[in-house]
Amino acid sequence: MTGRWRMLKACGAIAVAWLGINTSILPAAEVIPVGLTDVTASSQQRPADNTIDDSGLTTNGSGDVVHDNVSGNMWNTSGSDVGYITFDLGSVQTIDFIQIWNFNEGGGWYERGAKTIDIYTATTGTLASPDVGAKVGTITLDMANGVSDYAGHNFRFGPFAPTTPAAYDGGSITHTSFKLPAARFVMLDVQDTYNTATYEGTGLSEVRFLTVPTVDPLLAYNFTDAAGSSVPNHGTVGSAGNATTSGSASVGAGSQPFANSDYVSVTADGGLLSTADVDAVDSLNDMTLAFWIKPNESTSQNWQDVMGDISVAAPNNATGWNIQMMNGGVLRFRPWNSSNIGEFNSAAGTVVQGEWAHITMVVTGLTEAGTHDVTVTFYKDGDFLNEVTLSVSNIMAGNTAGFKIGNAMWDGELLADYGDVQLFGEALTAEQVQKNYLISLIPTPGALPAGLALMAGVLMRRRRLA
Known part of the structure; x- marks a missing residue:
């Protein structure tokens, strides 16, 4: 995916802003987007690429980033498969925040949206076969509402000291108790959906990964x-x-x-x-x-x-x-x-x-x-x-x-x-302190051993996806 960037220059300072993301809402530290280079899924009736191309996303008059209810702007699996979707960040990145807009097709089809999602990560492998370790954690995604200006659900990872605000980009925030390891590949493995009666597959509308920026020491x-x-x-x-x-x-x-x-x-x-x-x-x-x-x-x-x-x-x-x-x-x-x-x-x-x-x-x-x-x-x-x-x-x-x-x-x-x-x-903010600590635990990319995902010095069980 090619990110839509613009350069802002004011008072002699240059800042880089991601269009549509209001970084001022999070307290104590800005967040910046992690570039996504590719995505794949276990199956797709509508392409997984729809989750990383901003299709269907707009910013409303309140500054909220919302998604439409047009199914052609979303990913969904084939048949009754719940399956998984895997994202390639291009290189090993630290991830502090994920924005997810659930499947939001109108006419009641939004109930296909994912409910419980297990998260796996990997530093090595390929998009089709990442070398993932043990499950990092589980999140529960709110159901969408099928309207044309649906605000998503945000997940902020790790026990930070500042109080988490109630919303970000208009979507609710869940503050998780677990941290994500630095990773190149992130797999969201859907366990169940809100459509328990007919179980007609699942899907997502859009996904973004954000990180707390680092600061250079003197x-x-x-x-x-x-x-x-x-x-x-x-x-x-x-x-x-x-x-x-x-x-x-x-x-x-x-x-x-x-x-x-x-x-x-x-x-x-x-x-x-x-x-x-x-x-x-x-x-x-x-x-x-x-x-x-x-x-x-x-x-x-x-x-x-x-x-x-x-x-x-x-x-x-x-x-x-x-x-x-x-x-x-x-x-x-x-x-x-x-x-x-x-x-x-x-x-x-x-x-x-x-x-x-x-x-x-x-x-x-x-x-x-x-x-x-x-x-x-x-x-x-x-x-x-x-x-x-x-x-x-x-x-x-x-x-x-x-x-x-x-x-x-x-x-x-x-x-x-x-x-x-x-x-x-x-x-430094609490988020930057934690990120600086985590970075010190992660070998530089050239030193990463093949097939291993490292988090806080813990060797995670290797699991290869077919």
Whole structure:
């Protein structure tokens, strides 16, 4: 399918919009369409292509995207077959949202519409024979109404923190408890329909897949291309963010849950990964830190340095920010302006000795003037952990020290391994946090093993469709 795109340019900023999709309705993050390249079905009286070509879709005066009741604009199976329909996304994609307009033929035939649908996904194979794994989950699709301006049913995947709105593009939203794995192929396997009396097959009118867009970090270290003590930065500030290891800090590779990164190990006091001063990451008002961490010593101790961007004049006299591990596996974020502005603690047990965890800290309000709130939201493995808000009257001060992993202050450093370390120059949404975590688990396309679908490091049972 060829997507209908237009470029919008306003106030010097360029945005890409999908015609007919109102991305402003979803809170906290925009969504963008995932391109569909092809579709097939177990049987078809009317072609499956009708579900991806926008035929029958219009936008009404209220801005709702609605479908007509003309059967020639829909897919339906032959005879009494309920069957399945499989979509090709063209490449492995993360999917956060599916819009479905059920079969909507007038004259009562809309009761043929699908009711219960099992979802399967695959990263490899072909459209005719995708290498699907175990069933990902089941959805129940609302019945259409047979009118000429029918609004569809939307499914939002995964336990997100923001409140889901009641409708999107005019259609109701169901918030599922399961997440979809990244996939190239998505199969919707219809189990039953609303036409239980005569059971005259089934069908759908239109299907769209949407994703939460990713954000590029300023600093990003995956350690796979480190050369000796030199560690290239893959973030947007480029070579200005290149880092160097020193002391006991060294790059290694081994057993780990994340796919596209090696890791740096700090094995003794004095171990450090550091950058030169990078102006773009100094004095950020809002920022997000995301990293894998595995402590290799007891988490029942205090003041163990993890990372920071901080200049130290003397003990308890610093500028910038730092993260330390506290007793009980707590991670503490501290902004500074000579004195400590506040202490923001994660929940107990955030990190555990000998265990990998993906940590995200979303920080807002660091450099606002006057009395204001600073908030740090903690996530572990993509899921919300806890949030701390403090009212402060000071701002975080900039510094010239550069970003560091390891001994960033006057205390000893945590002996730990770190992977896929990122610093973003903005506050990520809950959806973006979760997506960033999931992406770290997915091998790049060239590294995907044939016949496997990966989700959160779990190998799913292989099932090949005939």
